Amino acid sequence: MVNYVQEMAYWAPTVLLIVSILLLIIIAVGLSYGIFWKGVASWSWRQIFSLVRLSAHEYSFRASMDAEESVEAALRDAGWRHVFLRRRVPVQRLSHNREIDVVAVGPVILVVEVKHWRGFVWCNGQRWYHQGRKEGQTLEFEDVLEDNLVKATALRRYIENDKRIPLPDFEVATADLRDEEDRGTWYKDPRLHKLSGKLVVPVVVFTNKMVKLDPKTVKRKENVFDMPGFKKYARELIQSTRGTSPISLYKLRFIEFVGRQLFHQNYNPSGCYLSLRDEMRVATAVRTMRTWDMVILLNGKLYHGDIVKIELESIKKRFERKQIADMEVLWFTGLFGFLKTLWLNTNGIIKIKFVDPKAGTITVSQAMRKMKRSCNGNKLFLKLAGSVEIVSIILTDVASVQLSRHEHGV
Incomplete structure (x- = not known):
């Protein structure tokens, strides 16, 4: 039993090194053929944007x-x-x-x-x-x-x-x-x-x-x-x-x-x-009183107001705020999150639950951030609190969304 443990301790670093090298080779080959490109690009953008300092x-x-x-x-x-x-x-x-x-x-x-x-x-x-x-x-x-x-x-x-x-x-x-x-x-x-x-x-x-x-x-x-x-x-x-x-x-x-x-x-x-x-x-x-819809970006910046609508270019659909009961932005984090990113070729998902029970819930993969065409992509439109200004926010930049859970008509 002692010899078995000693052999495992001796070979474990070698096995881990081989697995890591094979994983890097697979990722490199996949990137060269564009297989993991969207997922890795989305993952990289999330890491970079989280470092942007607030004013x-x-x-x-x-x-x-x-x-x-x-x-x-x-x-x-x-x-x-x-x-x-x-x-x-x-x-x-x-x-x-x-x-x-x-x-x-x-x-x-x-x-x-x-x-x-x-x-x-x-x-x-x-x-x-x-x-x-x-x-x-x-x-x-x-x-x-x-x-x-x-x-x-x-x-x-x-x-x-x-x-x-x-x-x-x-x-x-x-x-x-x-x-x-x-x-x-x-x-x-x-x-x-x-x-x-x-x-x-x-x-x-x-x-x-x-x-x-x-x-x-x-x-x-x-x-x-x-x-x-x-x-x-x-x-x-x-x-x-x-x-x-x-x-x-x-x-x-x-x-x-x-x-x-x-x-x-x-x-x-x-x-x-x-x-x-x-x-x-x-x-x-x-x-049951009204409150604000809250949108928090990856770098901690916060918007609050009333969401007007959500446009999902990736599935060619648009939803008004009155149709939506809840919304959740989920990002894949950690080592297993990175592996899931490679497997699904996306770094996160968006879940939207509708007011109408028949519509149910839809799940949409996070689209890759389009740097040269920031006006396109999955986004939401929010009317800022205390203002008539409506801002558009790209969902790739969003860390979380909290919707007002008021009763309709209140």
Whole structure:
């Protein structure tokens, strides 16, 4: 047995060397005859494009999107079960949607505005100021907290009016308006757009470690935090209302169940917070809201907006966004991925799932990048968020696609 192991150890390097040489010969012969050309060219382009550096603006934009995901992770670590990114809420007065960075549904509904600013931040009345890395370069903004309050009010209106989910603090939210006879109209009275109540809480979070909030102005404002302060706030809020253990949660569920059986309604022992049943209903409503289609390129560049259509030149087909339920870009990676590239003569595939169950799912091989004719090839068209500009993106440059999973018509 010992001799057998010694012989295997002696001959193993030789066998591996021979196999490697034969593999290189096969690849070289295949390339000379053009057998593996498309697959290797696609593989090479993916490696090269992944090294292309982002511009300062592109890097800053990607960092701000990553900051929103860090807030989501902080909320989940604190015990919030329902956290949603980049929901678009309709604002009727403006006749268009506004984007909410993060929505967290628990004992209250947190509407989080995420700022990844670096430098010094202060405010003077309704004006906020941000001084970046360069001395003297100061940017001026409208009141960030007030702007987020408008979004929170729009979200509350969507939950109560569109989804017909009454929130238990309605009387408190409208008390100020009922005290006055002349309340004005929907378009004239600005107070109507800033009635989020006690259950829909607008919050501003500064996530950059290099930010400094003015202790005399910004930091004194309620519901304005840096990242450590927000983590503490989110954890204490969930623990003070839902308890610190699973037993506390089951106890609260039992109390609510008994209350519904006795009072024949959605029993809420504390009107200051959402019941577990209302929490689930609101979370379901927020989950079905529109968000953005996200396209991430191989070098990390990110596009977000609404995909208009997808054109697949390799199979001579075109699909509108409303026809597509999901889309996945898969690349072959690692050693086995490279061997699969040689075998299939492509470095990846595109899977498209359609809304119509009869259409099913199609799988398309990644086409080779055409350097001299960049306008041709498999590509998608995306209308950028907050703009009317439509950009075309070649699918050979795409690392992943995330589609909005909203309900149709929402």
